[in-house]
Structures are given as structure tokens and as C-alpha cells.
Amino acid sequence: MDPTIIGTFGLIAVLILLVLRVPIGFVLASVATICTFLYYAFRSGRGFDFSRGLSPTLSLIQSNAFEFLHSYSLSMVPMFIAAGHLAYHSRISTDIYSAMRVWLVRLPGGLAIASLFGCGGFSAITGSSMACASSMGRICIPEMRRWNYDPRLASSTVAMGGTLGALIPPSVLFIIYGLFTETSVSQLFLAGILPGLLTLAGFVVTVLVWVRLRPGIAPLSDETTTTRDKVRAAGLAWPALMLMVIVIGGIYGGYLTATEAAAISLMFALVFGLLSRRLDWQMIRSSFIDTATQSAALFFIAAGAKIFVSFISLTGVTHAFVDLVAAADLAPWQLLAVIALMYLVLGMFLDPLGTMLLTLPFVVPLIEGMGMDLIWFGVIVVKLLEIGLVTPPMGLNVFVIASVGGKDSDATTAFKGVARFLIVDLAVLVLLLAFPMISLVIPNSMN
Amino acid sequence: ETVLIYSEGGPNRGTRAEALEDFAQNVAEMSNGDLAIDIHWGGALIKLTATLGGVRDGAADMGTVLTAYEPLRLMAYGIGDLPLASSDPWVGMRAMYELMTTNRQMIDALADENVVYISNYTSTGIQMNCAGDNRIESIDDIAGKKIRASGTFGKVLNDLGANTVNMGYNEVYQALDSGLIDCEAGYLYTLEGYKLYEVINHIALADWGQITGFGIVMNKDIYDGLTPEQQQVLKDAGDRLVDDFARAQIEQMDVIVDGLKTGDIGRQVDVVDFDGRQTLIDASMKYRDEWVEGVTAMGLDGEGLWSEYTDLIAKYEAERDTSGYPWNR
Amino acid sequence: MNDRNGTAPRDRAAPNELLRVLRRIEGAMTALAALAIFAMAAFICYGVIARNVLNISVSDETVIVGELMIAALVLPLARVAAERGFIVVELMTHRFAMRHRIALSALTVLVGLMAALPIAYAGLIAFQGAWSSGSFYFGVLNWPEWPGKLAFLAGYVLFTLRLLVLLVADLRDPPGTGAGAA
Numbered sequence: 001m002d003p004t005i006i007g008t009f010g011l012i013a014v015l016i017l018l019v020l021r022v023p024i025g026f027v028l029a030s031v032a033t034i035c036t037f038l039y040y041a042f043r044s045g046r047g048f049d050f051s052r053g054l055s056p057t058l059s060l061i062q063s064n065a066f067e068f069l070h071s072y073s074l075s076m077v078p079m080f081i082a083a084g085h086l087a088y089h090s091r092i093s094t095d096i097y098s099a100m101r102v103w104l105v106r107l108p109g110g111l112a113i114a115s116l117f118g119c120g121g122f123s124a125i126t127g128s129s130m131a132c133a134s135s136m137g138r139i140c141i142p143e144m145r146r147w148n149y150d151p152r153l154a155s156s157t158v159a160m161g162g163t164l165g166a167l168i169p170p171s172v173l174f175i176i177y178g179l180f181t182e183t184s185v186s187q188l189f190l191a192g193i194l195p196g197l198l199t200l201a202g203f204v205v206t207v208l209v210w211v212r213l214r215p216g217i218a219p220l221s222d223e224t225t226t227t228r229d230k231v232r233a234a235g236l237a238w239p240a241l242m243l244m245v246i247v248i249g250g251i252y253g254g255y256l257t258a259t260e261a262a263a264i265s266l267m268f269a270l271v272f273g274l275l276s277r278r279l280d281w282q283m284i285r286s287s288f289i290d291t292a293t294q295s296a297a298l299f300f301i302a303a304g305a306k307i308f309v310s311f312i313s314l315t316g317v318t319h320a321f322v323d324l325v326a327a328a329d330l331a332p333w334q335l336l337a338v339i340a341l342m343y344l345v346l347g348m349f350l351d352p353l354g355t356m357l358l359t360l361p362f363v364v365p366l367i368e369g370m371g372m373d374l375i376w377f378g379v380i381v382v383k384l385l386e387i388g389l390v391t392p393p394m395g396l397n398v399f400v401i402a403s404v405g406g407k408d409s410d411a412t413t414a415f416k417g418v419a420r421f422l423i424v425d426l427a428v429l430v431l432l433l434a435f436p437m438i439s440l441v442i443p444n445s446m447n
Numbered sequence: 448e449t450v451l452i453y454s455e456g457g458p459n460r461g462t463r464a465e466a467l468e469d470f471a472q473n474v475a476e477m478s479n480g481d482l483a484i485d486i487h488w489g490g491a492l493i494k495l496t497a498t499l500g501g502v503r504d505g506a507a508d509m510g511t512v513l514t515a516y517e518p519l520r521l522m523a524y525g526i527g528d529l530p531l532a533s534s535d536p537w538v539g540m541r542a543m544y545e546l547m548t549t550n551r552q553m554i555d556a557l558a559d560e561n562v563v564y565i566s567n568y569t570s571t572g573i574q575m576n577c578a579g580d581n582r583i584e585s586i587d588d589i590a591g592k593k594i595r596a597s598g599t600f601g602k603v604l605n606d607l608g609a610n611t612v613n614m615g616y617n618e619v620y621q622a623l624d625s626g627l628i629d630c631e632a633g634y635l636y637t638l639e640g641y642k643l644y645e646v647i648n649h650i651a652l653a654d655w656g657q658i659t660g661f662g663i664v665m666n667k668d669i670y671d672g673l674t675p676e677q678q679q680v681l682k683d684a685g686d687r688l689v690d691d692f693a694r695a696q697i698e699q700m701d702v703i704v705d706g707l708k709t710g711d712i713g714r715q716v717d718v719v720d721f722d723g724r725q726t727l728i729d730a731s732m733k734y735r736d737e738w739v740e741g742v743t744a745m746g747l748d749g750e751g752l753w754s755e756y757t758d759l760i761a762k763y764e765a766e767r768d769t770s771g772y773p774w775n776r
Numbered sequence: 777m778n779d780r781n782g783t784a785p786r787d788r789a790a791p792n793e794l795l796r797v798l799r800r801i802e803g804a805m806t807a808l809a810a811l812a813i814f815a816m817a818a819f820i821c822y823g824v825i826a827r828n829v830l831n832i833s834v835s836d837e838t839v840i841v842g843e844l845m846i847a848a849l850v851l852p853l854a855r856v857a858a859e860r861g862f863i864v865v866e867l868m869t870h871r872f873a874m875r876h877r878i879a880l881s882a883l884t885v886l887v888g889l890m891a892a893l894p895i896a897y898a899g900l901i902a903f904q905g906a907w908s909s910g911s912f913y914f915g916v917l918n919w920p921e922w923p924g925k926l927a928f929l930a931g932y933v934l935f936t937l938r939l940l941v942l943l944v945a946d947l948r949d950p951p952g953t954g955a956g957a958a
């Protein structure tokens with residue numbers, strides 16, 4: 001059987017099962033496993049051979065479901081999730097939000113905007129969008145809900161804010177991109193700054209317009225606050241500020257890696273909660289238990305996506321597609337449009353890193369052949385991959401939010417909110433495509 | 448036409464990727480299109496750390512393996528990672544190639560894992576690369592430094608008083624930039640490939656050992672199913688890869704060192720010679736003894752393998768000294 | 777047997793007892809996973825102190841944390857399944873009639889089994905390989921591969937078992953009829 005036929009049936013099966021409300025992790029892992037098995041069983045070209053299909057399939061499952069989880073650097077995700085739970089129970093996050101609320105009391109959608117700036121700040125210390133979304137989601141969403149923000153607004157704000165994680169440096173995706181294109185990592189980091197800020201501005205505008213059109217989604221309180229209230233509220237926020245100083249100062253000062261910052265955040269929240277007598281045994285227990293179940297559900301999806309990446313690699317469909325595009329003799333803008341479309345489609349199903357590994361070996365020579373700037377293209381690729389993190393059906397950031405955001409911020413609700421942001425986000429993408437200078441002005445001025 | 452699936456953990460960029468692409472092309476040409484190699488880059492098919500298992504089980508037909516990820520299953524092949532012998536890429540790769548293709552114990556050790564050895568790569572020698580005001584120019588400079596190092600090289604530096612940190616190469620750039628680590632003990636080509644020279648100020652060329660437990664293996668069932676002619680094509684292409692890759696590495700090393708000295712690479716970096724290479728080698732000896740002990744426990748003739756390997760190194764060093772590298776003859 | 781639900785038919789008592797044991801094992805596994813998350817944070821913090829304050833290196837940090845990650849991320853899977861806590865995307869199913877939902881619930885579990893069973897089997901083979909060969913991770917400790925592989929296997933076997941229980945429960949007491957299991 002032809003690999004592309006197996007692949008086509010696989011993707012159709014994924015869509016049907018998702019519509020039938022089968023959990024995304026079940027769908028990805030099972031369909032990818034069956035497709036991989038069929039690929040190897042038919043590989044010899046002499047019809048179906050069960051035993052020739054079995055051993056390679058089990059090997060690929062093992063390497064994707066085990067080796068992928070057996071990771072030091074990914075440990076930051078469960079640790080940041082746990083830190084978020086502990087910070088919530090020890091009211092570290094509540095206090096800083098009270099401060100923000102007092103300060104932003106007159107600004108419609110103020111807490112959502114504060115969350116976006118929080119995400120932007122967090123992006124400057126972590127290279128991972130999932131880590132960004134998991135830590136900010138646990139802190140911001142319950143607070144926004146407490147002030148009666150609409151769950152769609154609350155959860156989608158943080159899901160989108162999390163996508164700044166890989167655009168604003170440092171960024172794991174830029175480092176991998178630099179490796180595949182032999183371009184300068186520091187130039188890529190510099191190139192990501194303005195697009196990151198532009199994206200952030202786009203999100204803020206989205207919130208302002210959305211709240212303007214539907215004031216009910218972000219109720220304004222009518223209380224009046226004095227300067228003294230503001231100072232007092234800010235004073236209460238010291239543990240949160242301290243945590244930020246530890247994490248940001250630790251990473252920039254060269255004392256911590258991002259993974260270590262996650263571990264330190266967790267311990268800080270735990271120790272602070274114990275010393276201030278705000279944490280009891282029951283809270284600690286439920287923080288860690290919830291973290292374990294949420295992380296397990298999340299990584300099960302990610303492992304399923306990894307098996308899918310292996311299968312897509314086997315089919316050679318990305319290679320074939322890019323060859324097809326190369327042969328079509330397109331104008332530069334047409335080429336970019338087709339490539340952007342490809343990334344958006346792959347981003348619907350795969351994780352950013354997997355998508356990069358699958359596509360860059362074939363896409364980059366094409367872009368180079370057109371004489372386009374590889375640093376600028378890196379920004380475009382990362383931007384596209386970040387959009388993939390929030391698009392259904394497989395939007396990892398949205399699933400992170402669904403795991404950490406509490407009862408009424410499920411994936412479906414978050415996807416509904418995300419749809420509003422995506423209009424502006426795609427406009428930002430078009431701007432970045434049309435004006436390469438937005439990406440290149442900072443790196444060029446540093447030369 | 449037989450299409451062989453190849454799993455490569457690295458990107459399709461750089462000297463080694465070019466050598467692998469040439470290898471695939473040579474196989475296609477030498478077999479007149481009868482054999483084709485379909486390379487899956489960047490670990491998209493199988494993670495680098497899981498490649499041996501993937502090739503063994505037939506998920507890929509061929510792949511790039513590193514002994515560091517399979518310290519037990521590839522222990523015999525790990526002879527190439529001991530930081531002792533020559534750091535000349537051609538000498539090291541030639542010696543490994545001959546040992547792995549002619550020594551019965553080596554062939555059988557890989558056959559136990561259901562794989563066949565095809566060819567070899569090398570990392571080239573280890574250099575001391577430092578950021579900020581840090582520098583490692585001599586043995587005394589090692590103690591107290593925070594150094595990213597891996598494998599046996601890390602163990603030896605730790606023995607010499609360094610505070611060694613192990614991290615993936617993706618993280619080294621940031622770690623050097625922020626000062627999390629002072630130095631990295633690494634290879635010239637990673638300085639370029641991972642753009643580490645952007646954050647490094649001082650390099651001491653130690654040319655300490657090299658990683659040659661790093662090569663191409665093939666699934667044994669698939670290999671045995673090929674015709675003798677097809678097997679011969681793979682042998683010839685593997686043999687040729689050794690010379691081609693060694694040449695490319697040696698030429699590239701010079702280009703990188705010159706580029707760093709003059710700044711042509713994008714940035715000027717201090718490059719000096721490391722003083723005390725012999726001390727590093729002496730300090731590495733105890734890990735040779737550990738290796739001999741380990742493979743002897745597996746029923747192999749550890750001392751015998753070691754002396755055969757060192758004889759081969761000596762043989763190719765002599766050949767290089769008398770007639771030069773093959774591409775210069 | 778101290779069955780609190782004394783009115784339950786006799787033939788259901790044994791499965792209920794089994795279910796209780798299963799639930800207790802799932803709870804213990806999840807607690808172990810929670811402990812693993814705390815342990816990795818504590819161990820990494822120790823590494824920070826060792827490097828910055830004591831100026832010594834911690835060996836095999838990536839291996840140990842990797843092993844703890846397996847425990848943290850695989851052991852709770854059965855519990856997540858029991859709570860039907862896997863993430864779904866609601867597209868149009870809310871329009872479906874109840875009898876369709878019953879079929880869909882069984883389909884969910886069947887697809888879950890197709891995902892979990894091969895992984896569990898692959899985990900068994902990997903564990904056997906690691907156990908019989910004595911494979912280890914490169915490092916100072918030469919940490920053996922089998923503990924992580926065993927945790928992985930245990931997590932997936934339990935996960936598969938729980939899915940089977942859910943399947944039986946779905947077929948016997950369809951969800952939405954008020955008698956759904958777990």
C-alpha cells in the first residue's frame with residue numbers, strides 16, 4: 001500500500017475520531033501506531049506481512065513514548081505547573097493580582113492585559129511556550145475568573161500569551177532553527193524581539209476591542225482606590241516580585257538554567273507557603289497530585305504527536321510536497337503563501353519541534369534558492385509554529401491551559417476565545433511577511 | 448531498486464551532513480541506481496539516543512549511532528571514545544574502520560545487536576573553549592572551572608578538579624552567554640555549527656583524543672538479504688566515506704581556526720595552544736583500564752583489542768608521516 | 777467482605793472488590809508520581825547549590841531527572857483514565873442523542889485501548905531487554921535502565937487495565953444513565 005494513501009486515511013481517521021469526541025491523545029497515538037504498522041507491514045512490496053510490521057512499530061512507539069519523556073529539559077513543565085499550584089494556594093499569585101487589580105481598576109479588561117504583559121515578561125526568561133503557558137495559566141486564569149471575566153477571554157488570553165515564549169528570546173525553536181540553517185542564534189534572538197512585541201501589541205488590541213464590543217466579558221468594578229490603597233496593595237505583592245527577581249536574576253546572572261528556575265520557583269512557593277502558614281498538608285498534597293495527573297495527560301498527547309511525526313517522516317510527504325512546490329516555479333510571494341499554509345496545516349496536528357524537524361531540511365534550500373533572508377524566514381517559521389500551538393484540533397498551548405486553568409477553562413472554551421485573537425495574529429503575520437524590516441532592523445543595526 | 452531508510456539525528460547542514468549525502472549518492476552511483484538511501488534528518492524518524500534500537504528492530508535500515516548513548520550494547524565499539532589515541536581524524540577513523548571491519552570479536556559484538564558496521568565518523572579532537580574572561584590554557588586552569596563536557600572527557604576533567612556540567616548542545620550557547628558555565632570542552636565544528644564562537648572569547652587547542660565510537664550501522668537482516676554485489680557497494684562507499692570525511696574535517700578545522708583568528712568567521716577569538724596535553728592523556732589512562740575490564744567481563748579479549756587498536760593507530764600514523772594523506776598523494 | 781453497599785447483588789461483589797483494589801493502586805501510583813515531581817525539584821535545587829555554592833558537580837543529573845520524569849508522567853495515566861480526565865475537543869457531539877453518546881463512550885475507550893495496548897507491549901519488550909542485558913546510562917553511577925522501563929511498563933499496564941474496566945462498565949452501565957462507573 002502506498003504510504004501517502006495510508007497517511008491520507010490516517011488524517012481522515014484523526015479528524016473523524018476527534019469530531020466523535022475521542023480524547024486527542026488516544027486519537028494521535030492509536031492512529032499513528034496503526035499507520036506506522038501498516039507502513040512497515042506493506043513495505044516489502046510483497047503484500048501484507050504482520051511480523052515484518054510489528055517489531056519496527058513497537059520500536060518507534062518505544063522511542064517516542066519513552067525516550068521523549070525521559071528528558072531533563074522537559075522536566076520544567078511539570079515543575080512550573082506544580083509551582084503554579086503552590087503559588088496559588090499560598091496566595092502569592094492572588095496578592096500580585098490584587099495589586100494589579102487595584103492599579104488597573106479603571107482599565108477595561110485590565111487583568112487580561114496584565115496577564116499578557118506577564119506572559120511577555122515570562123517569555124523573556126524561558127525558551128518554551130508550554131512552560132510559559134503552564135505557569136502563567138495557573139496564576140492568571142483563576143484570578144480573572146474570580147473577577148468574573150468570561151472563561152473564553154480568561155483562558156484564550158493566556159493560551160495566546162504563551163505563544164510569545166518562543167518568539168521573544170531566549171527560544172528553543174530559534175536555536176534549533178539556527179542549527180538547521182547555519183544562521184546566527186544571537187541574530188535570530190534579536191530578530192524575534194520586535195515581532196514578539198508586535199504580537200503582544202496585537203493581543204492587547206484584541207482584548208481592548210473585544211471588551212469594548214462586549215463589556216460583559218470583563219466586568220469593571222466600581223470601587224474607588226486611593227494612592228494609599230495602591231501602595232499597600234503593591235506591598236503585599238512582594239513574594240511574587242521576589243519570585244520574579246529570583247527567576248529572572250538567576251537566569252540572566254548565570255546562576256540558573258530555565259529548568260533550574262522551574263525547580264527553584266517550586267521550592268520558593270513551597271517554603272514561602274509553609275513559613276507564612278498559608279499552606280497546609282492537604283493543599284500541598286493536592287498541588288502535587290493535580291500536577292501529576294495534569295502533566296501525565298499533557299505528555300500523553302505530546303507522545304502521541306511524536307509517534308505521528310515519525311510516521312509523517314516515513315511517508316516522505318513533506319519532502320514530496322516541497323519538491324512539488326519547487327517544481328511549480330512559483331513567484332516568491334506565492335511560494336511563501338504555500339509554505340505558510342503548509343506550516344498552518346501541519347501545526348494543526350503536530351508539535352512545533354516535530355514540525356521543524358520534518359520540514360526544515362527541505363524548505364530551507366528552497367528559501368535560500370529564492371534569495372530570501374534566512375533570519376527573517378526564521379521569524380516567520382517560529383511565528384507560524386506558535387500559531388499552530390493554539391489552533392484546533394491539536395493546540396498544545398490550549399491543552400496546557402485546559403490542564404492548569406481550572407474547571408471552566410476546558411479546551412473547547414479556550415479554542416473559542418482563541419478564534420478572536422487569531423484574526424489579529426494573522427494580520428501580524430502578514431505584516432511580518434510584507435515588511436521583513438520589522439524582523440531585521442534590530443539584528444542589522446547590531447552588526 | 449531497493450530503498451534503505453536512514454535515520455540521522457543531526458541536521459542536514461555542516462560537514463558531516465555533506466559527507467552523509469555524498470555517501471548516499473556514491474551508493475546510488477556505484478550500484479547503478481540499484482540501491483538508494485532515503486535519509487531522515489534531525490531525528491524526525493528516530494531520536495538520536497534511540498537509533499541503535501531503531502536499526503536493530505528494523506524501524507530504520509541504517510543509522511548514525513553514538514556509543515555514549517549505548518554504553519553497554521556498544522561497549523566494544525566504545526574503544527574509539529577513550530581520550531587517549533591520536534586526534535588526527537584520518538588516523539582515528541582509518542584505525543576504527545579497519546578494526547571494526549576485520550576484527551572478528553568486534554563484528555560479532557555488533558551482530559549480537561543485530562547490526563552490521565558500515566563506516567565511521569569522528570568528532571575531531573577536544574578543545575577548551577571559554578566565555579567571558581575565563582581561559583583554560585594549562586592543567587592548572589582546569590580546577591574550579593564550570594565546564595560543559597560529556598563522556599569520558601567529562602570524567603577526566605572532573606578528576607582534575609573541574610566542576611563539570613552535562614547539558615545538551617542546544618543549551619550550551621545560552622549557558623556560555625549567561626555565564627552559567629565558564630567553558631566547554633568541545634569540538635571545532637560545534638563551535639561553528641552551534642555558533643558558539645559568538646559567545647566564546649578564548650580557545651586553547653588541546654587536540655585531546657576524539658570521538659570515533661560514532662559511525663554508521665545497518666540492520667543485519669536487511670544487510671544479509673542484499674546481494675553480494677549490493678553488500679560490496681556499501682562496503683566500498685563506507686570505505687570511501689572515511690577518506691572523504693577525514694579530508695573535509697581536516698580542511699574545515701583549518702578554515703575554522705583561521706577564521707577565528709582573523710575574525711573572518713564573523714568574530715575574532717583568541718586562539719592559543721593548550722599546554723599539558725600529555726597530562727590530560729595520562730589522566731585518561733584509568734578509563735582505558737575500566738574499558739578493558741568491562742569488555743573482558745563480556746567475554747572479549749580486552750587487552751588484545753586494545754593492542755590491535757593501538758597498532759592500527761601507529762600503522763596509519765606512520766603511513767601519514769611517510770606518504771601524507773591519501774588525497775595529497 | 778466489608779462491602780458497604782450491602783444491597784448490591786452478590787455476583788457484583790467480587791468485581792467491586794477488584795475495582796476498589798484497582799482504585800487504591802491507582803491512588804498509590806499517582807502519589808508516587810507526585811513524589812517524583814517533588815524529588816526532581818529537590819534534586820535540581822541541590823544541583824544549583826552544589827554548582828554555585830559548593831562548587832562541586834552533581835553527576836548523572838540528567839539521567840536521574842529523566843527517570844523521575846517517567847515515573848511522574850506515566851504512573852498517573854490510569855487515574856486520569858478513571859476520572860475520564862483526558863483532553864477532548866468538543867466539536868458537535870453535544871447535538872448527539874443519548875444512545876449515540878453511549879456508543880461514543882465505548883468508542884473512546886476502544887481507541888484508548890488501541891493507543892495504550894501497543895505502548896504497554898513495547899514497554900514490556902523494552903523492560904525485558906533492559907533487564908536481561910543489564911543496560912545502563914553512561915555516567916558516574918552507570919544507572920541501570922530497568923527501573924525507568926519498569927515504571928513505564930507498570931504505568932501502561934495499569935492504564936490498559938483501567939481502560940478495560942471502563943469498557944466493561946460502559947457496556948454494562950452506559951454513561952448518562954446515572955450509573956456510570958468512576
Ligand code: NA
Binds near residue numbers: 126168171
Ligand atoms: Na522566550
Ligand code: NA
Binds near residue numbers: 349395
Ligand atoms: Na494546532
